[in-house]
Amino acid sequence: MPAESACALPQRPARPAPASLRELFTAFTLLALQGFGGVMAIVQRELVERKGWLTHEEFIEDWAVAQIMPGPNVVNLALMIGGRYFGLAGALTALAGMLALPLLVILLLAVAHQRFADNVQVAGALRGMAAVSAGLIGAAGLKLSVALKKNPLPLPACIAIAGAAFVLVALFKVRLGLVLLGLGGLGVALAWRRLAP
Structure with missing residues (x-):
């Protein structure tokens, strides 16, 4: 060859x-x-x-x-x-x-x-x-x-994070920055853990 x-x-x-x-x-x-x-x-x-x-x-x-x-x-x-x-x-x-x-x-x-x-x-x-x-x-x-x-996260985890974000912002009127920091940080940590060798 x-x-x-x-x-x-x-x-x-x-x-x-x-x-x-x-x-x-x-x-x-x-x-x-x-x-x-x-x-x-x-x-x-x-x-x-x-x-x-x-x-x-x-x-x-x-x-x-x-x-x-x-x-x-x-x-x-x-x-x-x-x-x-x-x-x-x-x-x-x-x-x-x-x-x-x-x-x-x-x-x-x-x-x-x-x-x-x-x-x-x-x-x-x-x-x-x-x-x-x-x-x-x-x-x-x-x-x-x-x-x-x-997505590296399983679908139920993605739905749970999205649902929690909706509830916190729409119903409890939590500031978007705090929700992004908290749930976004959680999503990043979970994805990083699944992708880690």
Whole structure:
């Protein structure tokens, strides 16, 4: 057998990635313009399912890191993805995409809301959007649950940690930072223990 073929490693298919800073800026601008409340569902669909820039597992890991960092989760995620592909220039470009046009839209909406805030139809529409946002977040959570098959923790442990987090935050109003520190630390410790040789 030739020495070259003995040392050759199997080639992995090329991974989809943003081709340029312009594509990165455009992608995050469009994400930000779609993100009325339920942005996690939209980000997951666009970056994982449509563009393939992240796998389900990578998205969950990056989203978890983005949540424990200070600031808006999706902005943190944009910085991480931009930095991964283009370094500091990519991080700043993704950040600009997340903030530039949405800031203009928010300013225009704030002016419009100030003028029409007393309108009953406007108030009803805003309440309806909140319900849709909750549905989008729930749908994204269900879609991402398939990644638990590759999680080092058994499924019952994952469900127990998720259930405990829901109860602590939604019912007992425990601060999110404390829940992330406590249950997140527990999850990390259990996963590390199972992965240890």
